[in-house]
Amino acid sequence: MSSIRARLRPRPMPLNIFPDMEGLPRIILTEATGSSAEVLLYGGQVVSWKNERKEELLFMSSKANWKQSKANRGGISVCFPQFGNLGSLEQHGSARNRLWSLDRDPSPLPPSDNQSSVDLIIKSTGVDLKNRPCSFEFRLRISLSAGKLILIPRVRNTDNKTLSFTLSISNYLSVSDISEVRVEGLETLDYLDNLLNRSRFTEQADAITFDGQMDRLYLRTPTKIAVIDHEKKRTFVLQKNAMPD
Ligand SMILES: O=P(O)(O)OC[C@H]1O[C@@H](O)[C@H](O)[C@@H](O)[C@@H]1O
Incomplete structure (x- = not known):
């Protein structure tokens, strides 16, 4: 058998x-x-x-x-x-x-x-x-x-x-043109701005949009964030497990 x-x-x-x-x-x-x-x-x-x-x-x-x-x-x-x-x-x-x-x-x-x-x-x-x-x-x-x-x-x-x-x-x-992209899930988080010698700020926007170069390290990020591309009508959902920062 x-x-x-x-x-x-x-x-x-x-x-x-x-x-x-x-x-x-x-x-x-x-x-x-x-x-x-x-x-x-x-x-x-x-x-x-x-x-x-x-x-x-x-x-x-x-x-x-x-x-x-x-x-x-x-x-x-x-x-x-x-x-x-x-x-x-x-x-x-x-x-x-x-x-x-x-x-x-x-x-x-x-x-x-x-x-x-x-x-x-x-x-x-x-x-x-x-x-x-x-x-x-x-x-x-x-x-x-x-x-x-x-x-x-x-x-x-x-x-x-x-x-x-x-x-x-x-x-x-x-993604398509960066001006068409929005990132959701990082609002109210603290971040280090790499373009300003890692100075620490708190995100004030409802969602992240881009009108120029951005290089940031967001802290204590949630398990899920969404990257929404309006032009391509496409959303990436980034999910992490057991990766605290
Ligand atoms: O350019 P590399 O070495 O692949 O790193 C990718 C990015 O890594 C990020 O951690 C840095 O903040 C960015 O400045 C960098 O561009």
Whole structure:
């Protein structure tokens, strides 16, 4: 009986991995409604997310060049073990400049179906240990489903010392003219204005609109914010869990 059950269990489809134009491994995730996402092992960066109408939902800088071995602005990137310049490490940490590996043992998460999700891993290197003497494993699951892209970062301290780090998931969304965009969910929050030497202010507006460059770090953000693009008639809902700041 057990052998019949084993034979009937659907075998996971292999991952779609292709070398891109620069020869770097690129994983393509797909799901039943036709949406797709592309992930580079370099940086563990999501570089494309298309909806079922094949419209690109993420911004990617036209200057992006992965051959230079430096982080490229765009998509969705992971900042670890340091967010921004809040520490002595390079801006936004080293994870976005590392070549990640496929994680074949992503326990305790349920196994992925390999077509619509991928598990990646990096482990601390000598350089990390020089700057932060505590070894770690950093896992990232990227899952695509209809209308949704979920990133689950997990950090494991593999040492017997305390591991301190900061972590962020940076989303670069594709929007129409910035004057057509409104952000809801940040009203009444305090923020640090990076264009004014991180001075602290309290948001007074009902919603955030843009009439010029803005570079702010909002504090104690809620679990959900909405980015509404009037021209494209599209709303992104950004949701976070268990990531207090
Ligand atoms: O340009 P980078 O290094 O990818 O960082 C992205 C952004 O990260 C934010 O934390 C900074 O406030 C911005 O100034 C910066 O542009």
